[in-house]
Structures are given as C-alpha cells and as structure tokens.
Amino acid sequence: MHQQQELNLPDAEVYFFPQFLSKEESDLYFVMLMKEVNWQQESIKMFGRQLSMPRLTAWYGDKSYTYSGLQNKPQPWLPVLLELKKRVEVVSGQKYNSVLLNLYRSGQDSMGWHADDEAELGQEPSIASLSFGAERKFSFKHKSRKDLKGQSITLHHGSLLLMQGQTQHHWLHHVPKTTRTVEPRINLTFRMVVE
Ligand SMILES: O=C(O)CCC(=O)C(=O)O
Numbered sequence: 790m791h792q793q794q795e796l797n798l799p800d801a802e803v804y805f806f807p808q809f810l811s812k813e814e815s816d817l818y819f820v821m822l823m824k825e826v827n828w829q830q831e832s833i834k835m836f837g838r839q840l841s842m843p844r845l846t847a848w849y850g851d852k853s854y855t856y857s858g859l860q861n862k863p864q865p866w867l868p869v870l871l872e873l874k875k876r877v878e879v880v881s882g883q884k885y886n887s888v889l890l891n892l893y894r895s896g897q898d899s900m901g902w903h904a905d906d907e908a909e910l911g912q913e914p915s916i917a918s919l920s921f922g923a924e925r926k927f928s929f930k931h932k933s934r935k936d937l938k939g940q941s942i943t944l945h946h947g948s949l950l951l952m953q954g955q956t957q958h959h960w961l962h963h964v965p966k967t968t969r970t971v972e973p974r975i976n977l978t979f980r981m982v983v984e
C-alpha cells in the first residue's frame with residue numbers, strides 16, 4: 790500500500806505519498822518524459838517586458854487553459870502521460886483531464902509564489918503533483934493569516950503531493966531557486982479543467 794501523510798496545514802487538505810512510485814519505475818519515467826515531452830521555453834509579460842520563464846513547460850490534455858496569463862493550447866495526450874494519469878487517479882479518487890509539466894533544468898529554475906485558483910479549475914480543485922529527478926524544496930504560506938508559520942516539504946523522485954479542498958483558496962506555494970548544484974527535475978501537475 791501507498792504510505793500516506795497528511796500535512797498539518799489549517800484551512801487546507803494536503804496529502805503526501807513519499808513512495809508513490811519505486812525508484813526503478815521513476816528512473817524509467819524520468820528518461821521517457823525528458824525525451825518524449827515537447828518542452829517549451831515560454832515567456833511571460835511582466836512590467837511591460839517579455840521575460841523568459843525560469844523553467845521549461847508543456848501542457849497536455851483535453852481543454853485549453855489560462856496559466857500565468859498564458860493561453861495554453863493543449864497537446865494531445867502521450868501514452869506515458871495517460872498511464873501516469875490513471876495511476877494517480879486510483880490513489881486520489883479524482884479524475885483529471887489535463888496535465889501541466891515543468892522542467893527545472895538547474896537550481897536556477899524555479900516557480901514563484903502562486904495558488905492554482907483559476908476559475909477554470911473550479912471551487913475546490915484537486916491537484917496531483919508528481920515529481921521526478923532532483924529533490925527540490927516546495928513551500929506553503931497562508932494568504933492572509935500572518936500568525937501561521939509557512940511550511941516546507943522536499944519533493945523527491947517518485948513522490949506524489951495531493952492538494953485539494955480549500956488549499957488553493959487559502960495558501961500559496963512555490964519552488965524556490967537554490968544555489969546548491971542540482972540535477973534537472975520534472976514535475977507533473979494533473980488537473981481537472983472545467984468550463
Ligand atoms: O514543481 C512543483 O512542484 C510545483 C508546480 C506547481 O506549483 C504548478 O505547476 O502549479
């Protein structure tokens with residue numbers, strides 16, 4: 790059975806499965822995803838300037854979706870992504886119709902503070918986040934309650950993080966840069982995009 794931990798975050802529902810996939814399976818998935826995914830360098834308009842996103846991304850699924858101000862046209866599912874989607878659905882008890890992939894090439898790649906609270910994801914989105922490759926720190930901070938401490942967790946090769954309920958409503962999360970020398974990391978976030 791998959792060992793499951795619940796993070797102690799008020800106003801949130803976050804579960805962590807440290808051994809969701811074995812090391813051997815995760816090694817194979819990492820190589821396949823690196824090779825088969827159509828990784829793109831997107832840019833984002835900020836303060837009137839076009840800036841390169843500090844990571845590569847790809848979007849697969851059934852519906853288009855706005856993320857970080859970008860209109861993401863999905864690419865058709867790859868077999869490896871459908872396989873992972875099915876395995877994640879079994880554990881989470883949720884269905885997904887899209888996946889956003891992030892490739893953090895080095896410690897200089899990152900994701901800024903945000904919540905996945907776009908209207909397209911519905912009121913209480915369930916987001917399933919699968920990690921491969923290098924370990925990276927992932928932190929939470931509450932949007933309004935300054936009395937609550939932030940919390941960090943290390944997302945490692947083959948681990949699954951589930952965020953659901955009110956989590957996106959009340960908390961922000963990010964993947965900070967690190968000055969440590971780190972190998973590439975691939976992250977998949979499965980989502981259900983509603984109209
Ligand atoms: O890379 C991660 O672990 C987080 C990705 C994330 O927050 C997102 O894609 O919305």
Ligand SMILES: [Fe+2]
Binds near residue numbers: 903
């Ligand atoms: Fe996110």
